[in-house]
Amino acid sequence: MRALLLCVVLAGTLAAADPRPARNTADVGPRGSWSVGVFNPLRLAILDGLELQTHPLVFLVAPNLDARFALVRSSSVRLTAEAGLSLPTFGLRLTKGYLFPAWATSENDIGWMLIPRAGLLLSGNVGPHDVWTLKADGAWRAKLGPNSATQLNSFLAPLDILLAAPLTGSCYRVGGAYDHALSERLRLRGELNLYATGPQGRLAVSETDVGPIAELSPLIVTAHVGLDVAVFKHSRFTVGVLWANADQGATRLVTGPDGFSERERVRGNNIVPTLDFIWAGP
Numbered sequence: 001m002r003a004l005l006l007c008v009v010l011a012g013t014l015a016a017a018d019p020r021p022a023r024n025t026a027d028v029g030p031r032g033s034w035s036v037g038v039f040n041p042l043r044l045a046i047l048d049g050l051e052l053q054t055h056p057l058v059f060l061v062a063p064n065l066d067a068r069f070a071l072v073r074s075s076s077v078r079l080t081a082e083a084g085l086s087l088p089t090f091g092l093r094l095t096k097g098y099l100f101p102a103w104a105t106s107e108n109d110i111g112w113m114l115i116p117r118a119g120l121l122l123s124g125n126v127g128p129h130d131v132w133t134l135k136a137d138g139a140w141r142a143k144l145g146p147n148s149a150t151q152l153n154s155f156l157a158p159l160d161i162l163l164a165a166p167l168t169g170s171c172y173r174v175g176g177a178y179d180h181a182l183s184e185r186l187r188l189r190g191e192l193n194l195y196a197t198g199p200q201g202r203l204a205v206s207e208t209d210v211g212p213i214a215e216l217s218p219l220i221v222t223a224h225v226g227l228d229v230a231v232f233k234h235s236r237f238t239v240g241v242l243w244a245n246a247d248q249g250a251t252r253l254v255t256g257p258d259g260f261s262e263r264e265r266v267r268g269n270n271i272v273p274t275l276d277f278i279w280a281g282p
Contacts, residue, residue: 020187020230022131022179023238023278026080026123028070035280037238041066049073053084061091066117077124082137084117088166092149099152099163111147115139115165119173129181138172139165141198151200157220157244157270161195168198168218185230189240195220200247217247217267226274234280244270 021027029035029045036042036056043053049070058064066084092099092110119137126132151168152160164171175193182188200216226240251263 019129019181019184020228020236022181022187022189023228024177024189025131025133025179026070026078026121028068028073028078028080033281035278037276037278039276040238040278043068058091061094062086062088063090075125077122080121080123082117082119082121086115086117087113088115088163089113092163092166110149110166112144113147113149113166114142114144116142117165126178131179133177133179135176136172136174138170140170141165151198151216155248155268155270156272157222157246157248157268158242158272160197160246160248161220161222161244164195164197168200170196170198172196187228189224189226189228191222191224191226193222195222216249217265220244220246224274234282236278236280238274238276238278240274242270242272242274244272246270 023035023040028049028051029043031045031048034042034044039057041053041055043051045051051068053066053068054064055062064084064086066082069081069083070078071081072079089110089112096110117137117139119135121133121135123131123133149167152163161171173193173195175191177189177191179187179189197218197220200218222242222244224240224242226238228236228238230236245267247265248268250266250268252266254262254264
C-alpha cells in the first residue's frame, strides 16, 4: 500500500513539473541566458529582449553574426525581428577542390561578398506548454568585387539551401513549426518550410539527351520531425529526420502519343538524419 501511495505521489510530481521550454521560437531569453549546440548556433542574451547569435562551428572560415530583437512580448504572442551579416568567402574558397572540383586549378574564383539576412518570427501558445511558430526570412548577396561563383546543383538539397544566397544571389523562406511537450523531459517538434533561391541555371545537355531541358526550379520544400530529450537541467539531446524535395537536375525520357520523346524533369527527395547536443544557461 505504501509503495502504491509513493508511486501516486511521484506520478503527480512529474505531471505537475514544467516541461523544458521549446526551442527556435520567437522567444528571446532574459539578460545573461545562453544556449549553444554542436550544430545549433551560440545564442547569448546581452539585454532583456536582445540576443546575439553566431555559428561557432564555421565562424573562423565564415564570420557571421545575427541579432534578435523582441518586438512584442505578451503572455500569449511573441514577435521577434532578426537581422544579420556573414562573410562566406573564406570558407567557399577552401572548398574549391571539393564542392567545386572544376575550379581546383582554374582561374575562376569566388569573390568577396557579404550576405545580409533579415527575418520575422511569430510564436503563440496552445495550452500551457505547446508552442506554434511562423517565420519568414531572406538572405541575399552583396558583391564586393568580381565573382564567378555559380550554383552548386549538389545531390543533397540541405547543402543547396545553405549555400543558396552566396551562389545564386538570394534565398527566401516561409515556414511554420509546432512544438509539443510530451512530458517533463521530452518535446516533439514538427517543421515545414518553403524556400525560393536565386536562379539555378541549366544543366549541360549531353548527346544522348532528347529535347531541351528547362531551367532548374528555384523552389525547395523541407520538413523536419525531431525529438528533444532533456538529460540535465539545462541540456538536451535532439534527434530527428529531415526530408527535402528539390529539383536537382534528374530527368526521365517520356514518349508522347505522337511518337516524339522528350526529357521530363523529376524532382528528387533527400532524407537526412539530424543529431545534436545543446547546452543552455539560465
